[in-house]
Amino acid sequence: MRQLSAEGLLSLKPDAVIATSEAGPPVVLDQIRQAGVRVSLVAARHNWAEVQEKVKVVGRETGRSSEADKLLTQLDAQWSSVQAQVAKAQRKPRVLFVLSHSGSPQVAGKGTAANALIQYAGCVNVIDQFDGYKPLTAEAMASAAPEVIINTTQGIEALGGEAAFWKRPELVLTPAYAKKALVTLEASHLLGFGPRLPSAVQALHMRALQWVA
Template identity: 40%
Template sequence: MRKHTKQAPFCATKLGRALAALPLAALLLGSSVAHAEDKVDTTRIVSVGGDVTEIIYALGEEKHLVARDTTSMFPQEAMKLPDVGYMRALSPEGILALSPTSIIAIEGAGPPEALTVLKSASVPFETVPNAYTRDGILAKIEKVGALLGVNDKAKALEASVSADLDAAIADAGKRAEKDRKRVLFILSLQGGKVMASGTGTAADGIIKLSSAINAAGDFPGYKPLTDEAIIEAKPDVILMMNRGDGASTTNEELLKQPALALTPALQNKAVIRMDGLHLLGFGPRTASAVRELNAAMYGG
């Protein structure tokens, strides 16, 4: 026991000296090799996540795609690819039937049982991190570019998207704090309950990028709001996704909710509906979504 205690600091010291003796070039080479190892076989890619698919198209690498998930609806050409199902309800059998050489999926894809089957197959399954922020978008582009082995293209796209985002965010941020709208994002009306967006969600992220205020408060995720909470929120604007399939909640249905009817938003008929992928996708077009949302909230 005493002998082991004496050796531990000695070994750590020797290891530290060995690392310190390594040439800088060798350390940089190791980092470069690790980055290169991110690349997957791009022969037949299945893309899961509308943002991932958009990035692949924006990089000009769509020729590698053999399928996409239901949320991948932009650009329009993507709709011609086979659909493997909703990103959170994937069918592993359907995906594997396409003989993909790799699967690139956004974080949060599932269900877990499906991922277990896919990861146990002899097909690389790569997850792209997801964060509803400016930097999160750029990180996605970098990761997808590394997986496809097109780092230079990714850097160019990052630079373009970054400049566009910074300009849109700066423009939105010019508005005085007292003039910023309180926005209530409603995901749905379930059983007469308003399902609203709290923190850590894509809706909260786009509201913040647009320099508006999330009227729902600071609870995490999505949850049904009580009538008291809705009235207390005092939203100036109701924000919703435009589903485009005729199944969107109408203004008349919103007005049937007594608490909503009392809000400044509905009293002023300030209901904004935007394409869901454009609004919440957090991909290359997010600067455009910030501008569109600001124009709808403030005019111009």
């Protein structure tokens, strides 16, 4: 959620708007504040502290701080358990995240939610030459040599399904292509950095390892 519409949000008559620092443009957030609506922004740090802060802010804004504290205790325990599981792995799969919701598919480099998730899941992002998302040539993708491709379920659907996805020429020369090694999760689960982050990390970790076993 980056490009917001003041008119659209205000039509919902909210008491408060909670978003990450990636939301914008700033002029829209100012318009929402000027309309008398509280705006709370959580820094998009792509780490566990961001998840904790989101839970606290939602609890505060909804008057349910006590419930938020209880949820945080449960989530912290889940997170510790998943991180311990990841730490035991003997293998770090080389993976590539492809964003393909619209237009030409792009791959995730450093400084992205996808990159953080990959690292938390005990994998190696084969793209470390740039920040953000960029298209990648077939030659560059072959050179990166990902063993597993990660995408969202929405992205695969937008490309016409898994069979259509693997027909893309950029993928043909990758090790992942030989096994059709693909891991998909729903977009907000995979990249939302919310309370479901522990389950997203665990799912990516286990599915990626299965492909390289």
